[in-house]
Amino acid sequence: MIVSDAPATAVAAFTTNRVKAAPVVLGQERLRGGRVQAVLVNSGNANAYTGADGLAVAREMTALAAARLGIADARLVVPSSTGRIGVQVPRAKLRRGVRAAVAQLSPDGFHDALDGIMTTDAFPKFGVRQAPARRTAGHGRRAGEGAGMIAPHMATLLVYILTDAHVSRPALRRMLMDALPRSFNAIVVDGDMSTNDTVLLLANGAAGNRLLTPRSRQFGAFAAVIAELMRAVARMVVTDGEGATRVIDVVVRGARTPADAARVADAIARSPLCKTAFYGGDPYAGRVVCAAGYSGARFDPARLDVHLDDVQIVRRGVEVVRAVERRANRVAAKPAFTLTLDLHAGRARAERMVSDLTVDYVRFNSDYRT
Amino acid sequence: MIVSDAPATAVAAFTTNRVKAAPVVLGQERLRGGRVQAVLVNSGNANAYTGADGLAVAREMTALAAARLGIADARLVVPSSTGRIGVQVPRAKLRRGVRAAVAQLSPDGFHDALDGIMTTDAFPKFGVRQAPARRTAGHGRRAGEGAGMIAPHMATLLVYILTDAHVSRPALRRMLMDALPRSFNAIVVDGDMSTNDTVLLLANGAAGNRLLTPRSRQFGAFAAVIAELMRAVARMVVTDGEGATRVIDVVVRGARTPADAARVADAIARSPLCKTAFYGGDPYAGRVVCAAGYSGARFDPARLDVHLDDVQIVRRGVEVVRAVERRANRVAAKPAFTLTLDLHAGRARAERMVSDLTVDYVRFNSDYRT
Numbered sequence: 001m002i003v004s005d006a007p008a009t010a011v012a013a014f015t016t017n018r019v020k021a022a023p024v025v026l027g028q029e030r031l032r033g034g035r036v037q038a039v040l041v042n043s044g045n046a047n048a049y050t051g052a053d054g055l056a057v058a059r060e061m062t063a064l065a066a067a068r069l070g071i072a073d074a075r076l077v078v079p080s081s082t083g084r085i086g087v088q089v090p091r092a093k094l095r096r097g098v099r100a101a102v103a104q105l106s107p108d109g110f111h112d113a114l115d116g117i118m119t120t121d122a123f124p125k126f127g128v129r130q131a132p133a134r135r136t137a138g139h140g141r142r143a144g145e146g147a148g149m150i151a152p153h154m155a156t157l158l159v160y161i162l163t164d165a166h167v168s169r170p171a172l173r174r175m176l177m178d179a180l181p182r183s184f185n186a187i188v189v190d191g192d193m194s195t196n197d198t199v200l201l202l203a204n205g206a207a208g209n210r211l212l213t214p215r216s217r218q219f220g221a222f223a224a225v226i227a228e229l230m231r232a233v234a235r236m237v238v239t240d241g242e243g244a245t246r247v248i249d250v251v252v253r254g255a256r257t258p259a260d261a262a263r264v265a266d267a268i269a270r271s272p273l274c275k276t277a278f279y280g281g282d283p284y285a286g287r288v289v290c291a292a293g294y295s296g297a298r299f300d301p302a303r304l305d306v307h308l309d310d311v312q313i314v315r316r317g318v319e320v321v322r323a324v325e326r327r328a329n330r331v332a333a334k335p336a337f338t339l340t341l342d343l344h345a346g347r348a349r350a351e352r353m354v355s356d357l358t359v360d361y362v363r364f365n366s367d368y369r370t
Numbered sequence: 371m372i373v374s375d376a377p378a379t380a381v382a383a384f385t386t387n388r389v390k391a392a393p394v395v396l397g398q399e400r401l402r403g404g405r406v407q408a409v410l411v412n413s414g415n416a417n418a419y420t421g422a423d424g425l426a427v428a429r430e431m432t433a434l435a436a437a438r439l440g441i442a443d444a445r446l447v448v449p450s451s452t453g454r455i456g457v458q459v460p461r462a463k464l465r466r467g468v469r470a471a472v473a474q475l476s477p478d479g480f481h482d483a484l485d486g487i488m489t490t491d492a493f494p495k496f497g498v499r500q501a502p503a504r505r506t507a508g509h510g511r512r513a514g515e516g517a518g519m520i521a522p523h524m525a526t527l528l529v530y531i532l533t534d535a536h537v538s539r540p541a542l543r544r545m546l547m548d549a550l551p552r553s554f555n556a557i558v559v560d561g562d563m564s565t566n567d568t569v570l571l572l573a574n575g576a577a578g579n580r581l582l583t584p585r586s587r588q589f590g591a592f593a594a595v596i597a598e599l600m601r602a603v604a605r606m607v608v609t610d611g612e613g614a615t616r617v618i619d620v621v622v623r624g625a626r627t628p629a630d631a632a633r634v635a636d637a638i639a640r641s642p643l644c645k646t647a648f649y650g651g652d653p654y655a656g657r658v659v660c661a662a663g664y665s666g667a668r669f670d671p672a673r674l675d676v677h678l679d680d681v682q683i684v685r686r687g688v689e690v691v692r693a694v695e696r697r698a699n700r701v702a703a704k705p706a707f708t709l710t711l712d713l714h715a716g717r718a719r720a721e722r723m724v725s726d727l728t729v730d731y732v733r734f735n736s737d738y739r740t
Contacts, residue, residue, distance in 0.1 A: 015664075016664070017660065017663040017664045018662075018663040018664070018665075018667075018668075018669065018671060019659055019660060019662070019663030019671045020663075048656075049656065049659060049671070049687070049688070049689055051672065051687060051688055084656075085656040085659075085660070085689075086655060086656045086659070086684075086688075086689030086691075087689070190641075190642040190643060191640075191641075191642065192641055192642065192643045192657075192660065192661065192664070193660070193663075193664040194660065195660055195663060270561075270640075271560075271561075271562055272560040272561065272562065272642070272727070272731070272735070273560060273562045273735060276731075276732050276735035276736040277735070277736065279732065279736040280735070280736030280737060282736070285456060286418075286419065286454075286455040286456045287562075289389055289419060289455075289456070290387065290389060290455070290562065290563070290564065290565055291562065292388075292389070293387040293388040293389030293390075293563075293565060294385075294386070294387045294388070294562070294563040295388075297388075298388075299388065301388060301389045301419070302421065314456075317419070317421065318419070318421060318456075319419060319455075319456030319457075321456075357642070357732060358732060358736075359729050359732050359733060359736075361642070361646075361732070362646050362649065362727060362728060362729050362731070362732055363729060365642070365643060365646035365647070365650070366646040366647065366649040366650030366652070366728075366729075367650060
């Protein structure tokens, strides 16, 4: 449970999956008010595909939390769930959990809350940054659960970004929306998208700074800190991808349009052939070129350049990996490297942070039943 | 090498990958003429991503074949290649191969040709059918190479459908285009698409039947035989998918539009989570519902029905797998079963034949370097 002394200004991004978990449906409704004072998170049951009953439980639990916390309006409480889907939430158990969480609330409980939302994560994901704001320094704090596309039944990307800065809602919204394409929307473990994904950004103004708006002089610097924080935590999520042994930064540049850049980056990020080549440490240019080719993006294959870090493996459409084989192999064997494609078709760009597809990924997801 | 005594009426479908192999570029050019007398296939080198040199080699080899075969116009010869991509074709070796193939031509050489185009295939894929045509019976014969999305470097779906019936080009085109969506365009091993995929349909008229046109009384029956043959061979390709242990027929019905039906079917067919669940023999409805949800298709999740063969595991949006667990487990453990989703949003339908994602798939594709 995350509780603010006063209602915080809030913005959020939720899963675009048509099948939305009950807490997402309720969260979307409540975010319309623009204020959130408490977030109630449970793991073990995603409350997804649970129909009207699931929604009723979510409402009931936030009402109980509000009552126990002395928050007058239950609409200031937002729920999040992660865990099994298609199973009704055990009401009594959750009720006990809400009471216990309220009883254990503490100003120093940040890491306990972080532990509480972990499911199949190998490590907790969080970061703390200082960001500049006029008069006094607000700071951003953030707890992220690296489930999401990683532990896909237990399975959700639940991200909470907290700041005590005083920030207007339009400013918060712009920070979040600007940072998403290069952070949580830029990560691909297996390309599946959960029913529960939630990114919530709360600013409660306790720092007492002058209101930060999109026109404030510090807006850019503050937004940059939030963006960097989101990106850092998103990278932790990929690093902790199921069975992952490498993190590859896929950079596509020189595309005609941002959509074309994204098509190429996503095709590579999702291609089982590229992802198994990453796993094998194989600088196999052909698979990458092939995926770019079927991505739907418009470009001239005869102008394509491909680099592994600073080693060029395709030059103007001709594979040259054999000439640089030793250096290319060395890059491909690293736990992290950058794969850059230049389409020479325009100026648009896209980036993805991608994990490899491994034997352990298949083992885990074929053995694991929720 | 496949040679007809006389030029055959020809239609073809090629890969839509933007990166097209030289033989595909040349094949597309030559198919404009509508007549093909010989097909020249090599394996070991895909002649893809080989630039102007690759195209020159492809032209040269078809010219050599034409000269050796006594075909006056080299434009009646179509090349196909499968194998490594991004490597220049060894000219001298290919030249020797063309001469050897011509020398070994024989009316009984069907299975030798089939062996010749196999790469990583575990078994040859072919079928023979009789189809009705007026006056005399033409018959369809077909050799398929199950590489394609299966052995993706060595790697191409090369399909040749041969009939001695006398068929008009519009009739051939309609047969091919009508049959593709439920055969070679409906199979998903890993979702990657080769630079060389080719499906060629040749009718040389040696059977002497009256010309079959789209208006002929036997058109429907003849087309049905071709369609059934294509579907049967496409299924062999999935069965021989790398590391595959199961073939799943994914059927989506009740979609608003054919595009929506295809979106849902493709999302499931490509989802690593669904495909590892298939491997694990796990009737996990949640992953399937989740993939349908993020597919982009419009439907109401609360109306969704899901069946494994005849066992209903989701009813009107509620997972009921626990009530039928033993029966559902039994179906999911079979080497082949049908997964049916009814979206109850319209009347459109799509089907995919899908292999599972296995530990052996990852092993093979991470160890294997071309």
